[in-house]
Amino acid sequence: MTTPQVQDEAKALTRQRPTPRRSSRRRRATAWRWTGILVVAATFLFPLFWMLLSSFKTSLDITDPSAMFGFEPTARNYERVLQEQNFGRFIGNSLIVGLVSTGLSLVLAVPAAYAMSRYRMHRSSGMLLLARVIPGVSLLVPWYFLFSRMGTVGTFLPLFVSHMFVTLPLITWILLSFFDGVPVELEEAGRVDGLTNIGVFWRIALPLAVPGIATASILAFVFSWNNFMFALVLSGEATRTLPVAIFNFIAYSSIDWGGLMAASVVITLPVIVIALLTQRYIVSGLTAGATKG
């Protein structure tokens, strides 16, 4: 009976009949809980904070332990990354690949998820989920063969297609569980009013699915933005995405830590801002289907 959780649970009882022993126990339990919460928050926040801090340090300050927190902040790293290293272009490339692969996947996945949910097509949905299990490397060799035959390695086409391997199953999976949760009564009412099957989808199911589509699109874009492996093989000089550009940062010279951290902030900041603004959507998307058992 001495674990913190017990006292935590006992709060309600203590409130009714406060005895000295109980209330001191309660205070101790609350203190333990707050310590735990603070440790958790600090553990997950500190490394990201350290990355941000280092991105404003000169290369001298980064190597100096006494300048850990007290240093003269400089924007030189960002200038170097954005102007000399051409990161503006890589940001544009990542943006194009993320938006196009998410958009194309939506066109294919929204009707598919609707039909799979309404007609209980377990085998078809299972096939799409297979994409979640397959190691991406096993697709790269055939894709590389195919795209080099077509003469398109180094263009955007292979990147769109390969990132759809990430975004299409994700969007289908999220929308499948979303459509499962939408009651069919409204759609039946629409049929009584003379709507065709496609009319029901277009005028009733689709407008109702907008929150689900938003969730799926946000997550799909984030996963495409973060993807490293496909662009590593299939992108060229002109189509290089941000993760590959950052990787090349350490591959070709002695490591410029300030610049590397500035580049890491540049790639991470947009997804963190998206996460802050759409927190609820992201959490519901990440846990979609996982809790239904």
Added chain:
Amino acid sequence: MADTTVRQGSRAGGAGPLAGLSAWANRNVKWVFTAPALVFTVVMISLPVVYTVVLSFTDARGSIQRDFSFVGIDNYVEMLSTFDRFWPAVWRTVLFTGVAVTVQLVLGLAIALLLRKPFKGQGFVRVVILLPLVATPVAVAMMWLLIFEPTIGFANEFLGWFNLPAQGWISDPDQALPTLIFVDIWQWTPMVTLILLAGLSTLPEEPEEAARVDGANAWQRLVHITIPMLLPAIVAAVLIRSIDALKTFDLLYATKGRGGGSLNEAETLNILAYSLSFEYNDYGMASAVLVVFFVIIVAACLALWQIQKAGRRT
């Protein structure tokens, strides 16, 4: 007169095929809606997988466009017997996944229980645990590479505060894999926490309440009531995490580069298959490794699925 007839006729003629098409689409809406996605999946995913299986029985190497001949199971025999990088890679893959997912499950459950009841600043803490999840893995890898840098990194500075000796961390062949497991735990424990928090929010309160009235302490209630009720969410979290941990690529490749370091100290099956494909251009052997890798992933999924089925029955 003639004019109207023609116009009517042409209208009927123009609408006919279209009306027929939309009526056909309406009758077959099930397949009209799913066919594009399924065709894409078959052409871009299933066929490449079949192609990989075919390549694993050939001696394809060098240029992918060159001719190759079938060599039966030679690649598999060589991989399992004389190829000295295969078994260590299997072992590292299993170790990485086993340790990372186990620790993630324990910590993820503990954090979920800690954050379960409302508290002041709850919104802030929930955003904070979301950050590692959405942060770009390559950037996360670079961030930890700096923190674990032996001479200028914060990790050794931190050890210095307690008069502990400096470590080599990622650059030390013996410590690289454990350090990278730590990074994976940092990045993905929040995923387990989020899934379990979602699971906890759907649990009814009555059974726990009843057990408390009956005098069960917190530990007993956790082990005998909360965890069994949470089992579907736990299995789902372990399944999702295991699939991704087995396939970890970004973190390992970004920090250790080709071959998982000079002694292959961080080379898992995925890294090995990548190296064989795009550095040695040994497509036959790479495909054989991938087939075995795929079998391991599917076996892990089926095992977890069985556990869940068994858990639901009891």
